[in-house]
Amino acid sequence: MQAFLKGGASSSKGASTSKAQLQKQEEALASKPWVEKYRPKCVDDVAHQDEVVAVLRKSLTGADLPNLLFYGPPGTGKTSTILALSRELFGFQLMKERVLELNSSDERGINVIREKVKNFAQLTANSLREDGKKCPPYKIIILDEADSMTKAAQEALRRTMEKSSKTTRFCLICNYVTRIIPPIISRCSQFRFKSLSTEDQKKRLWMVCEKEGVKISQDAMSCLVKCSEGDLRKAMTYLQTAHRLKGAEGIDEKDVLEIKMVVPDDIIKSLIRSCASNSHDKVQESVDYIISEGHSAAKIISQLHDEVLTLSSLNDLQKSVVMEKIAIVDKCLSDGADEYLQLMALATTLQRQIAL
Incomplete structure (x- = not known):
């Protein structure tokens, strides 16, 4: 009888141990980054x-x-x-x-x-x-x-x-x-290996959203894919970060841009408008605002590069002068130069070219 009871006790103990191990595995899986959790198994x-x-x-x-x-x-x-x-x-x-x-x-x-x-x-x-x-x-x-x-x-x-x-x-x-x-x-x-297409990225990200219960708008998903530039690992990391910040509230386009540390378009356009005003005080005021907001100078020049390319007020020669200055500023920033001075130098160059 005692042997029977001991056997029952050991079997129940084994069952509780297996349950504990299963619970630990589930907890470990839940705490994994989504990049690792949803890595292809085959x-x-x-x-x-x-x-x-x-x-x-x-x-x-x-x-x-x-x-x-x-x-x-x-x-x-x-x-x-x-x-x-x-x-x-x-x-x-x-x-x-x-x-x-x-x-x-x-x-x-x-x-x-x-x-x-x-x-x-x-x-x-x-x-x-x-x-x-x-x-x-x-x-x-x-x-x-x-x-x-x-x-x-x-x-x-x-x-x-x-x-x-x-x-x-x-x-x-x-x-x-x-x-x-x-x-x-x-x-x-x-x-x-080719960069992933927009459709393939969205398909995989929507699958993750469904399994993790993530609420995200269509615009936010499109912005997420655009910001990741074909890098699915980067997109999934941004998605997990945004979900942890917003939770049940849902993720919108603004949240994605904030996590990606993209400078809002109105700040870039405001800087260009200040350069077009031919006023040094307005240029300095715009640069002061950018620095006070904590935006990265490297991000500013990257987005400014894209904006300058589409400016109709500049001809090709003027754009090439601005692009050359952007390259010089980028090199100076990588060497540890002061962000404020480099942004002022770039802004005054753009101001001179617009005034021509």
Whole structure:
């Protein structure tokens, strides 16, 4: 009888433990950034990269996987694609042993290639997954931001790729393929990731909004996609930030612009009007207001650039003079120059060109 009671107690204890573990998993999932929470789990979930998905799907049917080179703008799914492929090839548990992910912007020296990469590439791989399915006889090394690697590290990697070709596949991920040395490029199959279309971004963002209970207007969604410039990761981060700030109130276009730190159009147009007034005091007053409001000078010149391009009061020669000054001011700001002085210098240049 006591043994029976003990067994019942242990089974109830096991049930409560499993419930506690499930609750912890749910809490951990709820606290995850949406970028990670809604990262594609399989290759077919990758959006707007049909050519890449079509080629990689063949490797899931038994075809051998070559060394890969993914390049393209940020936030287009390069890292998500190779992680989803690895998850489908190896399974969730075995993926931890068979995939080595390194960020080359932090670890980009030749010692990393000689030690971490070389040692991992020399390890043998099992042929069975935890679910009993056959597993590819190779490992995958992911080198994210590979365009930050030093030239010496890339040259050392070239030899490592040749020696470990039987047991290891490499996936290099970068934004600028021109920064990868030609011998590395020739050893990889290249895939260009395109910026996501407006429709694909909206489709994925509306799906997230539905699952997370986010209230957002159509105008705000269009503004969110426009501000992200094809970067889905950036758009999803803005969406989560806006939702945490507004909650049940709902997100409108103004909220998106505030989170993106976009300078309101009326401030930019007011600055242009003050330059057209031919009054130095009004120009100074506009610049003082911009600085007092805490707007970034870099944002001001970026948006002013777009406005100047459409100004009908300036001819092409005058616009080129203003654009040259914008480039000089941008360089000065990156070197740490005073924002107020640089904005005044740009505004007076624009004032002189309008007065001509």
